[in-house]
Amino acid sequence: MQGKRVVKPENKIPEIPQSVFLFRSCTGSLEYPGTENAVRETLRILGIEVVMDPDQTCCSGYLLTCSAHKPEVSLAVTARNLALVEGKNLDTYTFCNGCYGYLSELSHILLHNPAYLNMANDLVAQWGYHYEGRTKIFHVQEMWYRLRDRIADQVVRPLNGLKVGVHYGCHYLAKQYGILDDGGYPTFHEELIELMGGTPVFYKERQLCCGYAVGRGFTHREETVQPHLYKKFISAREAGVDLMTTVCPGCNVALDREQPNLNKRYSEDFKIAVIDLAQLIALTLGVPVQKLGFEANTVPLDDVLKKIGTEKGS
Amino acid sequence: MLREHFASAEDELIACILPREVRALPREKDRDRIENLYSKVDIYGLVENLENCLQCGKCTGICPVASLSPSYNPRQIIHDILNGSEKRWLESEEIWRCFWCASCYTLCPVDIFFPLLMMQIRYLALASRHGVKYFTPFKRFAQRAREDGLTFAPGSPKSRERIMKIRSSIGLSPWPEISDRAREQYKALFDLTGTTAFLESIREEEEKPLALTYLGGRITRAGKKGRQTGK
Incomplete structure (x- = not known):
């Protein structure tokens, strides 16, 4: 495993902030509410105060990429949401690769083209918002890695060698510049898995995307998404993956919800549980299972919890 | 040897009689003939x-x-865009297959951000009412999101109840906390930017047919036991 990172986490997050603005993810709070809770609980245990705000709306990026929003609306929404965070003098932490990717890209467009910035700020000025670009955008996975020593110190439920196959998700890695790792062969999640007592599994199609982005899960599910995911699960099963982790609730939907459909179509028996990395960290840090919302998952976690020694409900 | 040969040729036999500064000849480009092509x-x-x-x-x-689908070819799409072979990509089935994983961008030696190109060529296809069937589901989602301030908030009471039950049981507020003010402002931005009108303007019944314009649109199908059985 490559121990060196392209961007040192200590350079990316020099000081551990006392509080962060947690950017609500629609999918992370509706499809898998346990993800939202796990992120909040984990940050709390690691000593970071979580600030959220009901005035924050959807990042509006997903439907933009599905061709169903004009870029103008997403640029204005980004300016509005980020101006809201700037009002609190905090940095923005997302727990969805989508929110991360869209906020980064849209704020990049705003901050590198005065015409777009003026257009967006003019639109949101009526409610007292003005975006300047002071809040930095992070994904909580960067914070997990920055605080890896704190996590390792506080593990109360080690993973007992559980074989974990990670899924990074494209919209973090595709950012390409300024991300922690080499997008072509990232390993920082595996390092975290090892620190928590798990066995990271490098399955062959580890970097294959979830296939659900830009709505192809709705429009091209049978045509391309399923054959695509089939390859991924064949390779994960061959490598003996017990549990798959994601850092994007959208990827989680694709990887978790599609398994019964793949089983039906290809006469297979895939049953690899898929949860958010934050849920796994929260679990090892001792957050009660009932607080992690695993009942939202399609593929049950019973076997995984048995292996870690935490039956459901304990 | 060779170096010496060129040095002498440059000086004597095949040297151009014009000075170097004025010898440049821009090659013909499509953008010379098609105005605002790019x-x-x-x-x-x-x-x-x-x-x-x-x-x-x-x-x-x-x-x-x-x-999976060899007829989907990003390189060829770029080639066609630069060539002005507009009809081929505009009316193609293939452009709707891209997953937007951006792997192409991460590998591109000149950093072409293909996903944002894809987004725009899909707008152009929609403008000529191609690919409307791949837009319609999201039209409904977008119109709902405009009201909710959230994407994918389920509409059916049963699904909403399920989410609220899970959220309450793990100690979260039953519904993601989003203020009425946030929802109103989100909605207003849809109207002010013309997104509401854009959504309404593209209607299902206006759909024009798409064609597999690249290599017959072959899809390879992963068969049982992981073998590839191309059609």
């Missing part, structure tokens, strides 16, 4: 450097969709 596609000016494309094909080599 800006017609990069409507929002987000791609910037499409004309730097080397046609190396790395984008296609790494593309997970191209591996």
Whole structure:
């Protein structure tokens, strides 16, 4: 495993902030509410105060990429949401690769083209918002890695060698510049898995995307998404993956919800549980299972919890 | 040897009699003949450097969709855009297959941000009412999101109840906390930016047929036991 990172986490997050603005993810709070809770609980245990705000709306990026929003609306929404965070003098932490990717890209467009910035700020000025670009955008996975020593110190439920196959998700890695790792062969999640007592599994199609982005899960599910995911699960099963982790609730939907459909179509028996990395960290840090919302998952976690020694409900 | 040969040739026999500074000859480009060719596609000016494309094909080599559906070929799409072969991509089934994983961008030697190109060529296809069937589901989602301030908030009481039950049981507020003010402002931005009108303007019944315009649109199908059984 490559121990060196392209961007040192200590350079990316020099000081551990006392509080962060947690950017609500629609999918992370509706499809898998346990993800939202796990992120909040984990940050709390690691000593970071979580600030959220009901005035924050959807990042509006997903439907933009599905061709169903004009870029103008997403640029204005980004300016509005980020101006809201700037009002609190905090940095923005997302727990969805989508929110991360869209906020980064849209704020990049705003901050590198005065015409777009003026257009967006003019639109949101009526409610007292003005975006300047002071809040930095992070994904909580960067914070997990920055605080890896704190996590390792506080593990109360080690993973007992559980074989974990990670899924990074494209919209973090595709950012390409300024991300922690080499997008072509990232390993920082595996390092975290090892620190928590798990066995990271490098399955062959580890970097294959979830296939659900830009709505192809709705429009091209049978045509391309399923054959695509089939390859991924064949390779994960061959490598003996017990549990798959994601850092994007959208990827989680694709990887978790599609398994019964793949089983039906290809006469297979895939049953690899898929949860958010934050849920796994929260679990090892001792957050009660009932607080992690695993009942939202399609593929049950019973076997995984048995292996870690935490039956459901304990 | 060779160096010496060229040095002497330059000096004597095949040297151009014009001075070096005035010898440049720009090659003919499509943009000379078709006005605003590039800006017609990069409507929002987000791609910037499409004309730097080397046609190396790395984008296609790494593309997970191209591996299943060889007729989807990002390299060829860029080639057609730069050539002005507009009809071919505009009316194609293939452009709707891209997953937007951006692997192509991570590998591109000249950093062409293909996903933002894809976004814009899909707008252009929609403008001519091609691919409406791939837009319609999201039209409904977008119209709902406009009301909710959230994407994918389920409409049916049963699904809402299920989410609220799970959220309450783990100690979260039953519904993601989003203020009425936030929802109103989100909605207003849809109206002010013309997104509401854009959504309404594209109607299902206006759909024009798409065609597999690249290599017959072959899809390879992963067979049982992981074997590839191409059709």
